[in-house]
Amino acid sequence: PSMFPGRLSRAGCVSGPPQEVLGEDKLMAILKERELKIYWGTATTGKPHVAYFVPMSKIADFLKAGCEVTILFADLHAYLDNMKAPWELLELRTRYYENVIKAMLESIGVPLEKLKFVRGTDYQLSKEYTLDVYRLSSVVTQHDAKKAGAEVVKQVEHPLLSGLLYPGLQALDEEYLKVDAQFGGVDQRKIFTFAEKYLPSLGYAKRVHLMNPMVPGLTGSKMSSSEEDSKIDLLDRKEDVKKKLKKAFCEPGNVENNGVLSFIKHVLFPLKSEFVVLREEKWGGNKTYTAYEALEKDFAEQVVHPGDLKNSVEVALNKLLDPIREKFNSPELKKLTNAAYPNPSKAKPAEKGTKNSEPENVVPSRLDIRVGKVISVEKHPDADSLYVEKIDVGEPEPRTVVSGLVQFVPKEQLQDRLVVLLCNLKPQKMRGVESQGMVLCASSVGEPRQVEPLDPPAGCCAGERVYVEGYEGGEPDDELKPKKKVFEKLQADFHVSEDCVAQWKQRNFLTKLGRVSCKSLKGGSIS
Numbered sequence: 001p002s003m004f005p006g007r008l009s010r011a012g013c014v015s016g017p018p019q020e021v022l023g024e025d026k027l028m029a030i031l032k033e034r035e036l037k038i039y040w041g042t043a044t045t046g047k048p049h050v051a052y053f054v055p056m057s058k059i060a061d062f063l064k065a066g067c068e069v070t071i072l073f074a075d076l077h078a079y080l081d082n083m084k085a086p087w088e089l090l091e092l093r094t095r096y097y098e099n100v101i102k103a104m105l106e107s108i109g110v111p112l113e114k115l116k117f118v119r120g121t122d123y124q125l126s127k128e129y130t131l132d133v134y135r136l137s138s139v140v141t142q143h144d145a146k147k148a149g150a151e152v153v154k155q156v157e158h159p160l161l162s163g164l165l166y167p168g169l170q171a172l173d174e175e176y177l178k179v180d181a182q183f184g185g186v187d188q189r190k191i192f193t194f195a196e197k198y199l200p201s202l203g204y205a206k207r208v209h210l211m212n213p214m215v216p217g218l219t220g221s222k223m224s225s226s227e228e229d230s231k232i233d234l235l236d237r238k239e240d241v242k243k244k245l246k247k248a249f250c251e252p253g254n255v256e257n258n259g260v261l262s263f264i265k266h267v268l269f270p271l272k273s274e275f276v277v278l279r280e281e282k283w284g285g286n287k288t289y290t291a292y293e294a295l296e297k298d299f300a301e302q303v304v305h306p307g308d309l310k311n312s313v314e315v316a317l318n319k320l321l322d323p324i325r326e327k328f329n330s331p332e333l334k335k336l337t338n339a340a341y342p343n344p345s346k347a348k349p350a351e352k353g354t355k356n357s358e359p360e361n362v363v364p365s366r367l368d369i370r371v372g373k374v375i376s377v378e379k380h381p382d383a384d385s386l387y388v389e390k391i392d393v394g395e396p397e398p399r400t401v402v403s404g405l406v407q408f409v410p411k412e413q414l415q416d417r418l419v420v421l422l423c424n425l426k427p428q429k430m431r432g433v434e435s436q437g438m439v440l441c442a443s444s445v446g447e448p449r450q451v452e453p454l455d456p457p458a459g460c461c462a463g464e465r466v467y468v469e470g471y472e473g474g475e476p477d478d479e480l481k482p483k484k485k486v487f488e489k490l491q492a493d494f495h496v497s498e499d500c501v502a503q504w505k506q507r508n509f510l511t512k513l514g515r516v517s518c519k520s521l522k523g524g525s526i527s
Contacts, residue, residue, distance in 0.1 A: 036065075120173070149163055261296060264309075387411070501517050
């Protein structure tokens with residue numbers, strides 16, 4: 001990019017310049033004397049997805065420019081971020097990341113021998129590093145730590161102390177990896193400015209920070225490992241890629257929040273320097289674009305149809321993913337993938353001669369539990385103890401739900417409230433009104449009986465999925481069969497913890513914003 005002198009300006013950066021650079025003067029001064037030492041880190045949490053090609057292409061640019069590049073697998077960070085990676089899976093997930101990131105780099109022609117790969121726990125558990133964590137904690141305010149992690153650390157209603165440590169550790173990594181610069185997404189900006197503020201207070205140098213743009217997901221929001229429909233995994237089958245692209249937001253002529261166009265701009269175009277729209281001759285035949293702006297203009301003017309755009313992305317993406325799929329088709333890497341990301345819908349069978357404590361397939365991921373917003377509440381026309389509610393669960397029409405809450409929750413406390421709704425029970429008539437779901441509530445153990453609807457975290461939207469920690473990957477049943485009693489078997493282990501968090505077998509009910517809870521009924525049951 002033109003902002004860099006010497007070697008970097010001659011590198012032929014296929015992925016374009018960074019979106020932002022902090023410390024450009026220092027960067028230019030270093031480049032006048034020697035090669036730049038830079039690192040990119042990734043927390044080993046959910047499976048890496050195709051947006052990871054953005055930093056991979058930038059790493060290729062850095063190597064072409066002669067930089068010394070370190071890739072950090074931040075395993076300890078993965079645990080600190082609200083335990084996104086359980087401790088028992090940390091080693092397996094780190095190995096998975098090492099293999100899949102290397103496969104990505106190889107697929108775009110990056111020579112691995114020029115890279116240095118490091119795990120966080122290789123040095124983050126040392127006496128010196130631990131002492132620096134304590135030193136840092138003595139000067140950093142809680143406000144600054146929380147603010148620094150706001151865009152990166154998972155935000156929950158009752159944040160853990162670990163999330164406050166996260167930015168400090170990332171700052172210290174710059175010193176312990178002995179680099180001049182750190183590279184990451186623009187969502188890391190607050191952590192980068194945190195590092196610039198606090199590292200000098202420990203006597204360490206301020207580093208340079210380079211940022212790439214965040215890739216919108218297929219739904220138009222940020223592409224996220226935790227939102228299944230927003231992303232395409234590197235190991236997704238071709239039929240999965242087709243299915244996800246078919247559902248992607250791509251309105252004719254609309255270039256705003258268009259997940260498919262954004263993917264072409266930020267991922268495919270930088271890697272190939274061109275994009276071919278494939279279409280039948282009667283619609284104008286194939287057309288090759290060498291500038292993204294020309295493609296966006298044609299789409300805005302409806303010269304390019306969304307169907308042709310999606311089909312073309314599908315072909316280009318599968319070419320990119322085929323070498324990675326092939327590498328992970330080996331028995332060893334298949335075994336590693338399954339161990340690092342166990343399928344929660346396939347419960348482990350019991351050892352021979354032992355009783356299975358968790359019946360096969362009776363797991364929480366089979367329940368379709370969602371955040372709902374109560375639109376209206378009326379008394380049941382034929383039952384004094386029942387409400388008839390209209391609840392928005394993110395579908396075209398609200399669901400009708402009958403609940404026995406009249407004697408426990410005043411009507412005005414339900415109106416416009418966020419609730420937790422079980423959505424895949426078989427619809428059932430209750431005193432003549434068909435109920436299309438169940439509002440999940442906490443109940444007190446003793447008398448007099450008290451009932452409180454479960455509360456999703458503040459800021460949730462209607463339709464967001466509610467899942468049990470560790471079981472976020474499975475697909476819910478379309479409809480639970482009453483004779484199988486799946487809900488009843490699972491519900492026997494539902495309870496409210498001593499800090500009022502909804503749990504199944506000591507595992508929290510979660511949304512992407514945090515834990516599901518109730519107001520006051522600690523130790524209660526859930527039904």
